Amino acid sequence: MSTLARTLCLVAGLQLGALQALAAPVPAGYSAAGLYNLANSYARAGKPGMAVLNYERARLLSPNDPDVEANLQFVRSSAHLPAETRSTFDRVAGVASPSLLAWIGMAGLIVVGACVLAGRLPARHRHLRRAGILLGVCMAGLTVCNGIALWPKLHAGVVIVAATPVRVSPVPMGDPLFTLPEGETVKLAAEHEGFTLIRTRNGRAGWVSKANIAAIAP
Amino acid sequence: MSSSQFRSRCLFATLLMSLLGATALADDPLVYATIQPAQIYLGDSAQLTITNLGDGTTPITLPSVSGLKFEIVARTHEIQIINGSTLPSSSTVMRVTPQIAGIFTIPAVTPKSQPLVLQVNAAPSGAYVPRADTRAAQPPPILSGGPLPKGVRLTDDGSAYVRLSIPKREVYIGESIPVEIEVGMRSGFVSSLNGLPKLAGDNFTLNNLSHQPERNEKLINGEPFVLFTWRSILSVVKPGTFSLSAEAPMTVKIRTRSKRDALMDDRFGDPFFQNLFGTTIPKDVDVTSPPQELKVMELPAEGRPADFHGAIGTFNIISDISPVKADVGDPMTLRLRITGSGSFDRVDSAMLEHVDQWKTYPPKSSFNTSDPIGFSGMKTFEQPVIASKPGAQTLPALSFSYFDPNTRRYETARSTPLNVAISPSLADSTLTAGQVAANAAASGALKSPVGLRPDHVGDEASTPSLTPLYLRPKFLAIPSFLVLAFAAGWVGVRRRRGGESKSIVQAIAQMEAAARAGNERLFFDSARGTLQRLFAAQWRLLPEEVTTAEINTRMGVDNEVHRLFELADESKYSGRAPDATDFVRWLRVVRDRLAGEKST
Numbered sequence: 001m002s003t004l005a006r007t008l009c010l011v012a013g014l015q016l017g018a019l020q021a022l023a024a025p026v027p028a029g030y031s032a033a034g035l036y037n038l039a040n041s042y043a044r045a046g047k048p049g050m051a052v053l054n055y056e057r058a059r060l061l062s063p064n065d066p067d068v069e070a071n072l073q074f075v076r077s078s079a080h081l082p083a084e085t086r087s088t089f090d091r092v093a094g095v096a097s098p099s100l101l102a103w104i105g106m107a108g109l110i111v112v113g114a115c116v117l118a119g120r121l122p123a124r125h126r127h128l129r130r131a132g133i134l135l136g137v138c139m140a141g142l143t144v145c146n147g148i149a150l151w152p153k154l155h156a157g158v159v160i161v162a163a164t165p166v167r168v169s170p171v172p173m174g175d176p177l178f179t180l181p182e183g184e185t186v187k188l189a190a191e192h193e194g195f196t197l198i199r200t201r202n203g204r205a206g207w208v209s210k211a212n213i214a215a216i217a218p
Numbered sequence: 219m220s221s222s223q224f225r226s227r228c229l230f231a232t233l234l235m236s237l238l239g240a241t242a243l244a245d246d247p248l249v250y251a252t253i254q255p256a257q258i259y260l261g262d263s264a265q266l267t268i269t270n271l272g273d274g275t276t277p278i279t280l281p282s283v284s285g286l287k288f289e290i291v292a293r294t295h296e297i298q299i300i301n302g303s304t305l306p307s308s309s310t311v312m313r314v315t316p317q318i319a320g321i322f323t324i325p326a327v328t329p330k331s332q333p334l335v336l337q338v339n340a341a342p343s344g345a346y347v348p349r350a351d352t353r354a355a356q357p358p359p360i361l362s363g364g365p366l367p368k369g370v371r372l373t374d375d376g377s378a379y380v381r382l383s384i385p386k387r388e389v390y391i392g393e394s395i396p397v398e399i400e401v402g403m404r405s406g407f408v409s410s411l412n413g414l415p416k417l418a419g420d421n422f423t424l425n426n427l428s429h430q431p432e433r434n435e436k437l438i439n440g441e442p443f444v445l446f447t448w449r450s451i452l453s454v455v456k457p458g459t460f461s462l463s464a465e466a467p468m469t470v471k472i473r474t475r476s477k478r479d480a481l482m483d484d485r486f487g488d489p490f491f492q493n494l495f496g497t498t499i500p501k502d503v504d505v506t507s508p509p510q511e512l513k514v515m516e517l518p519a520e521g522r523p524a525d526f527h528g529a530i531g532t533f534n535i536i537s538d539i540s541p542v543k544a545d546v547g548d549p550m551t552l553r554l555r556i557t558g559s560g561s562f563d564r565v566d567s568a569m570l571e572h573v574d575q576w577k578t579y580p581p582k583s584s585f586n587t588s589d590p591i592g593f594s595g596m597k598t599f600e601q602p603v604i605a606s607k608p609g610a611q612t613l614p615a616l617s618f619s620y621f622d623p624n625t626r627r628y629e630t631a632r633s634t635p636l637n638v639a640i641s642p643s644l645a646d647s648t649l650t651a652g653q654v655a656a657n658a659a660a661s662g663a664l665k666s667p668v669g670l671r672p673d674h675v676g677d678e679a680s681t682p683s684l685t686p687l688y689l690r691p692k693f694l695a696i697p698s699f700l701v702l703a704f705a706a707g708w709v710g711v712r713r714r715r716g717g718e719s720k721s722i723v724q725a726i727a728q729m730e731a732a733a734r735a736g737n738e739r740l741f742f743d744s745a746r747g748t749l750q751r752l753f754a755a756q757w758r759l760l761p762e763e764v765t766t767a768e769i770n771t772r773m774g775v776d777n778e779v780h781r782l783f784e785l786a787d788e789s790k791y792s793g794r795a796p797d798a799t800d801f802v803r804w805l806r807v808v809r810d811r812l813a814g815e816k817s818t
Contacts, residue, residue: 029680037673044670053495067671074669094348100688105688109697113704117711133335143688150686171579192606194547194577209604211547217684 008046032062040071048079049160049182049214056185056216060150063094074199079183082201093142101143108139152187154217157196159184164213166206170195177206188215251327253314257337261410264336268327280312281324286336287315289435291405291442313405313442366438368401371508375470376441377407380415380507382464384452388513390623393530394561395452396593397424401431401466401505405442408470409500415448415466418506421514422462422513425451425591451591454514467508471498490723503592521628525568532623537616537633539603545641546608552601554581554616554633559594562587567618569601575611577604605640608637614639631812722748729808733801741801742786745808749779752811778807 039054055072062068073083086094096104115132118125165176170192180186180200186208190197195207243713251268258264266281266288281288292311316322316338324334351393365374372379383398399415417424431446454460517530537554556565562585569581581601588595605611611637622629687693732741750761757764757772766783773779782804 007424030681030684031678033674033678034680039672040670057684060465060686061681065676072673098688099681102687102693106700109700113707117704117707147686147688154685154689163275167384172604173579173582194606209547209549210605211545 012029019115030057030061032058032068034066035061036068036071038066039068039075043071043075047160047182048075048081049158049162051075052079052185053158053160053214053216056153056156056172060098062097062152062215064096069102076183079181080185081181084185089145090149093145095142096146098146098150101146105140105143108136108141108143110136111142112136155188156187157198157213157215159186159208160214161212164208166198166204166208167195168206170197170207172209178204180208185216186213186215239431240410248360249327251334253324253334253336257339258316259339260316263405264314265406266314266324266334266557268310270308270310271306273671281327283322283324285316285318285320286322286324287317288597289313289315295764299485300303301559317497369508373470373503373505375407375472377404377470377506378402378466378468378503380466380505382462382507384462384510384512384713387623388515390452390530390621391454391457392517392528392561392564393454393623394593395454396591397450399453399464399507400468400502401446401448401468402436402438402443403446404725405435405444405469406471408444408468410469411446412467412469412502415464418463418465419460421454421456421458421460423453423455425453429527449589451593455511457514457516459513461509461512462512463507463509465504467502467504469500469502472501517621518627523630525617525630526619526621526628527566528564529561529566529619530564530623531558531562532622532624533558533560533618533629533631535616535618535633537636537637539613539636542637543639543641546605546607549602549604550638552603552613552636554599554618555596555598555633556600556618560620562592562595562597563595565618565620567599567616569599569602569616570613573603573614575605577606577614579603596677601646605638608640608642608804610637611640721751725751726805726809726812729805733805738789741804742782742789745804746786747785748808749782749811779811782807 026216035054035058039051039058041056042048043051052072052075055068055075058065058068059072092102111132113136115129115136118129120190159180159182162182164180164182166178166180167176180198186198186200188196189199189205191210192207196210196213197205198208198213199205249268249270251266253264253266255264280290288312289312291313292309294309294311296309298306303459304696311610314324314336316336319338319340322338323744324336326333326483357654367381370379370381379400379402381400383400385395399417401411403411414427427448428448431448434445434447436443436445484665533556535554535556537552539550539552541550552569554567554569566583567581570576570578572578581599582596585597585601586595587593603613615635616633617630619628619630621627681687683690725744729741729744729748732738732744747761750764753759753764753769753772754761759768766780766787769780769783785800785804
């Protein structure tokens with residue numbers, strides 16, 4: 001097959017793929033693999049903001065996926081954004097996915113409650129009861145720690161438009177205070193009529209149009 | 219013969235002798251120039267006279283000196299017959315007006331003549347020297363003119379006039395009325411203008427009067443006049459019919475010679491000879507325009523639109539929006555441009571306030587005037603708007619109401635509705651990876667970054683929300699229910715134990731009271747009852763089933779509890795009275811049993 005023919009087939013395939021993709025129904029809900037693949041597509045399309053956003057979302061569902069972690073760091077470094085480090089607490093709290101930890105916490109709660117109520121057991125079962133309470137508390141505590149670790153991420157957003165202006169007030173007039181690079185992760189503090197009050201890592205705050213920023217956990 | 223007549227004749231004789239002498243000395247035409255006075259103040263003018271004694275064919279070059287302005291005011295041609303010979307002569311009279319102070323050298327008009335020197339001093343303090351408008355800085359060299367315009371009244375000595383031009387119709391309160399004040403000063407007869415012109419009367423206010431009037435020159439009735447024109451906006455504060463006139467303070471030169479003696483001065487139409495012989499004196503006067511009647515009316519209440527803000531004039535509006543394509547949440551700018559003439563300070567618009575699927579913000583306005591007085595121009599209102607939903611959207615038409623003084627009724631101008639295309643915001647995008655890849659491929663933006671790990675393959679269970687399960691309200695209901703259930707169970711157990719403890723405490727108290735009273739039967743009954751309840755709970759029996767035989771079976775006969783049950787039977791059926799010390803012993807037995815039960 002000649003080069004020209006291969007090129008034509010490639011273009012035709014891409015167009016066909018585009019049509020198929022547009023015609024396919026949008027799946028309801030999120031999955032870590034879907035978000036990861038979507039982020040990869042945005043990264044290839046040269047949209048680091050949307051790529052970082054979807055990697056962060058994938059990491060919410062699958063916190064220990066090495067591919068998500070590696071691609072997120074790659075896109076951030078490609079966009080000249082500062083590297084993000086995870087603390088030991090974050091690693092421990094993110095030992096499992098939030099969904100699994102939810103059920104673990106539930107089980108821990110049940111164990112603690114049962115052991116507390118089993119106060120009329122014979123004396124030889126007292127140690128077993130205390131061990132059960134300790135185990136239940138640990139299981140529930142792990143879930144609580146996961147919630148504490150994820151809380152900032154659940155209230156963070158990603159800048160999805162290049163050179164996003166940050167204004168002093170929630171109106172689209174006047175000169176901006178400063179601009180944010182695409183892909184930057186910021187804390188979402190408040191909302192007011194189409195604008196979001198953000199706070200950067202170095203403590204600078206201002207209002208950004210909602211169209212320029214997307215929450216990690218919508 | 220009067221002294222003035224003598225001076226005139228001496229001057230004539232001197233001129234005649236010099237002309238004759240010059241003719242005798244040279245065959246070539248004699249051209250000479252004089253400037254009078256040689257020293258003037260800034261704002262005054264000197265007179266440069268170039269006289270050509272000959273056939274008049276010698277070319278004369280108009281001098282050009284930076285900082286001086288030369289204007290030809292008169293040309294004369296004469297033929298004199300002296301001793302039978304004809305002597306033609308021509309004179310060109312120019313007015314020299316300095317633009318700045320200093321000493322100027324005027325070059326010779328012919329190669330054989332001498333240069334002239336003019337010294338210009340700064341104007342004396344207190345005198346107002348109007349600066350010429352830049353547009354009038356290059357007047358035509360030859361003046362045009364005509365008769366005295368209609369409505370203009372010269373002063374008695376013909377040296378100046380003030381003319382006020384206002385609309386020839388009724389005006390309305392709040393209307394901006396353009397007026398024009400023209401001050402005409404005959405060249406050489408007015409020393410200075412001592413201030414800006416003003417209106418006579420208290421019922422009017424004059425706004426935006428320019429400090430740089432338009433300067434012009436004109437021949438009026440054959441006399442050169444310098445004209446200064448101010449344009450301004452007149453406002454009227456109350457209705458009625460008013461007499462309106464303008465006045466300007468100036469210093470004019472009053473002749474001190476009779477008209478007959480001054481004929482020679484007027485021959486050239488300027489004060490050259492008067493200055494030469496000191497025949498004028500300055501005098502401060504206020505020159506007033508003829509009064510004009512102005513009828514002021516109130517705006518009619520009938521037909522006044524609700525959105526009328528007081529704008530009076532003639533206006534047109536046009537609106538646009540940019541960009542015409544945007545994403546949801548992107549700010550767009552809606553503009554309303556109002557052009558025309560009138561009271562632009564009253565031109566106001568609230569723009570759009572509440573529009574479905576749009577977020578609107580307060581507008582801001584700017585005004586670009588097309589004239590120096592702000593009467594006509596364009597006022598632009600800019601309003602940021604943000605679309606909240608995607609799709610083809612239409613912004614409604616804008617309107618602006620004003621009062622047209624020409625048609626004498628309220629008018630409402632309306633713009634056309636604006637159509638814009640709104641795309642979904644990228645932040646709300648629900649595109650799949652395939653769609654993104656396809657779009658990127660279609661736009662040619664597809665890249666292959668080296669270092670990106672490959673896509674994942676395989677289906678995963680999807681979750682409807684990215685919020686962790688333990689933070690979702692539906693899931694939180696389960697642990698909440700569990701906590702409540704455990705709490706309820708714990709409370710129930712606590713209550714049951716509390717009830718048992720209470721009854722035991724009551725039994726102990728009853729035993730102590732019986733011991734104090736020496737009531738053996740009551741004491742042992744209470745002790746046995748307490749132990750029966752205690753052992754019934756332990757052995758899962760009814761209290762009545764805990765008998766001496768049952769104690770004997772479960773605990774043996776060599777037991778204090780067994781002995782206590784026997785004593786209780788004895789006291790109940792035999793009536794034997796034990797020692798008082800026995801009460802303490804058996805009370806301790808019961809308490810020990812209760813304490814042992816609590817510790818388990």
